[in-house]
Amino acid sequence: MSAASLSRLLGIGPQLISRQLFCFHTSQRCCTNVTFGQSLGPTTAAKQENVRKHPPKIRKSGKTAKFPSTNVTWEERLADAVTPLWRMNYEEQLQDYEQFIRHSPLDPCILFHEGGHWREITVRTNRKGDTMAIVYFHPQDLGKEEIRKHQKSLVEYFTTGPGAACELTSLYFQESAMTRCLHEESPYQLLYGIPYIFEEVLGLTFRISPDAFFQVNTEGAEVLYQTVRDLIRASGDYIVLDVCCGTGAVGLTVCQGAARVIGIELIDQAVEDAQCNAVLNGIDNCEFLKGKAEIVLPELLPSLEGAKFLVAVVNPSRAGLHYRVVRAIRNCEQIRRLVYISCKPEGEAMRNFVELCCLPDQQKKLFGDPFTPTLAVPVDMFPHTPHCELVLLFER
CATH class of the missing domain: 3.40.50.150 (Vaccinia Virus protein VP39)
Incomplete structure (x- = not known):
C-alpha cells in the first residue's frame, strides 16, 4: 500500500505516513524454505522461467488461483492456493499491493467433505516444527458411536496412514453443528499427542492452545x-x-x-x-x-x-x-x-x-x-x- 493510498484511506496528509513494509519467509515442513521468487517443487529452470513470465491469474475475490494446467506438483498447487503471489518477485508484489489489499483475506482453513458430512482443518506450527492440527467436524445426525469411528479413523490416518508424513505433535477434534464455536460451547478433544505447542517470540516463551489466537x-x-x-x-x-x-x-x-x-x-x-x-x-x-x-x-x-x-x-x-x-x-x-x-x-x-x-x-x-x-x-x-x-x- 502506497503512502498516497494510506493517506486517502485515513484522510491525513502523506507527510504523516511512514511507509515501511517488512517481508519474511517461513519454513514449511513439506517444502523447502520459501523465499521470494523461489520455486517450491522440483521444477526445472525452464519451467521456473515460464511461470515467472506467465504467473497464474488471481480471481478478483483474492481467494483462489488458476493453476497452470500441466506438470504442476502438489507443492506448487498448495503454494498457489495459500500464497498466490509466490511466483512474483517481491518488488512486483509491492507494486501490486495497492490493488490486492482491497481483496478479502484468505480463510486459513481447508475444507473437505465425506459422506454428507464436512470438516475443517486448521494447522498450527512453530519454529521447531511442532505441528498442531484441529479438526472441526460438522456431523449430520450421527450418533456417538459413528463419531467415535470418525475420530479413530483420523488418528489412524495421521499416525499410521498417509497423514503420518505430517508428523503431528497434537491432533484435536471439535464436534459442532455450527461453522465455529467456542471451547465452552463444544470442548476441544485431544485425540493424539501433547496438549499445547510453544513458540519463542522476542526472547519470550508462549504456550498456545487450540482455541487461542496466535500470529x-x-x-x-x-x-x-x-x-x-x-x-x-x-x-x-x-x-x-x-x-x-x-x-x-x-x-x-x-x-x-x-x-x-x-x-x-x-x-x-x-x-x-x-x-x-x-x-x-x-x-x-x-x-x-x-x-x-x-x-x-x-x-x-x-x-x-x-x-x-x-x-x-x-x-x-x-x-x-x-x-x-x-x-x-x-x-x-x-x-x-x-x-x-x-x-x-x-x-x-x-x-x-x-x-x-x-x-x-x-x-x-x-x-x-x-x-x-x-x-x-x-x-x-x-x-x-x-x-x-x-x-x-x-x-x-
Missing part, C-alpha cells in the same frame, strides 16, 4: 510486536491496556518499562494461556481479565482514574471494535495514545477510525477530544499474498 508468521510477529512496542513508548508511569489480548503476546512483549499491563480477552483458553505465559517468563506486572471487551473495559476504566497515563493497544478481529469499546476509549481522558492493529483496515475498522477521530458527538455519546492518526506502518505478515497488517498510531 501464524512468527518472524513477522516479532517485527509487528517490536513496532507496537516502539509506538507505545511506555515509561514507568504508564499503564498499558491490551484489548483483545489473545495469549498475551502484545502485553508481555511491551510490559518492560511499563508500570502495569492489563489484558482483556473473550476466549477462556487464551486467558489461561496468557496467565501461564506470564508465569513462564517471570513477568509479574501483567494481569489478564476474562470477558467481552465492551463489558470489561467500561467497568475497568473508572478504577484507573487515579492513573497519570494510560496507553491502549487494540488488536480486534476483522469485525473491528464494538462501539462501546471505542466510546470507552474516546471518553477516557487519560488515554492520550492508542495503537490500533488491523488486519482489514478498509473494512469495519474504518468505522472505528471515524468514531475515534470525529468531533464530539452528543448523540453517539462521544464526549472526549478526538484522536488524530499520526503514523501508519504496514507489516507484511502474509508473504506472497495480497494481505498485510496495518499498525496505526492515534494521539491527542
Whole structure:
C-alpha cells in the first residue's frame, strides 16, 4: 500500500505516513524454505522461467488461483492456493499491493467433505516444527458411536496412514453443528499427542492452545510486536491496556518499562494461556481479565482514574471494535495514545477510525477530544499474498 493510498484511506496528509513494509519467509515442513521468487517443487529452470513470465491469474475475490494446467506438483498447487503471489518477485508484489489489499483475506482453513458430512482443518506450527492440527467436524445426525469411528479413523490416518508424513505433535477434534464455536460451547478433544505447542517470540516463551489466537508468521510477529512496542513508548508511569489480548503476546512483549499491563480477552483458553505465559517468563506486572471487551473495559476504566497515563493497544478481529469499546476509549481522558492493529483496515475498522477521530458527538455519546492518526506502518505478515497488517498510531 502506497503512502498516497494510506493517506486517502485515513484522510491525513502523506507527510504523516511512514511507509515501511517488512517481508519474511517461513519454513514449511513439506517444502523447502520459501523465499521470494523461489520455486517450491522440483521444477526445472525452464519451467521456473515460464511461470515467472506467465504467473497464474488471481480471481478478483483474492481467494483462489488458476493453476497452470500441466506438470504442476502438489507443492506448487498448495503454494498457489495459500500464497498466490509466490511466483512474483517481491518488488512486483509491492507494486501490486495497492490493488490486492482491497481483496478479502484468505480463510486459513481447508475444507473437505465425506459422506454428507464436512470438516475443517486448521494447522498450527512453530519454529521447531511442532505441528498442531484441529479438526472441526460438522456431523449430520450421527450418533456417538459413528463419531467415535470418525475420530479413530483420523488418528489412524495421521499416525499410521498417509497423514503420518505430517508428523503431528497434537491432533484435536471439535464436534459442532455450527461453522465455529467456542471451547465452552463444544470442548476441544485431544485425540493424539501433547496438549499445547510453544513458540519463542522476542526472547519470550508462549504456550498456545487450540482455541487461542496466535500470529501464524512468527518472524513477522516479532517485527509487528517490536513496532507496537516502539509506538507505545511506555515509561514507568504508564499503564498499558491490551484489548483483545489473545495469549498475551502484545502485553508481555511491551510490559518492560511499563508500570502495569492489563489484558482483556473473550476466549477462556487464551486467558489461561496468557496467565501461564506470564508465569513462564517471570513477568509479574501483567494481569489478564476474562470477558467481552465492551463489558470489561467500561467497568475497568473508572478504577484507573487515579492513573497519570494510560496507553491502549487494540488488536480486534476483522469485525473491528464494538462501539462501546471505542466510546470507552474516546471518553477516557487519560488515554492520550492508542495503537490500533488491523488486519482489514478498509473494512469495519474504518468505522472505528471515524468514531475515534470525529468531533464530539452528543448523540453517539462521544464526549472526549478526538484522536488524530499520526503514523501508519504496514507489516507484511502474509508473504506472497495480497494481505498485510496495518499498525496505526492515534494521539491527542
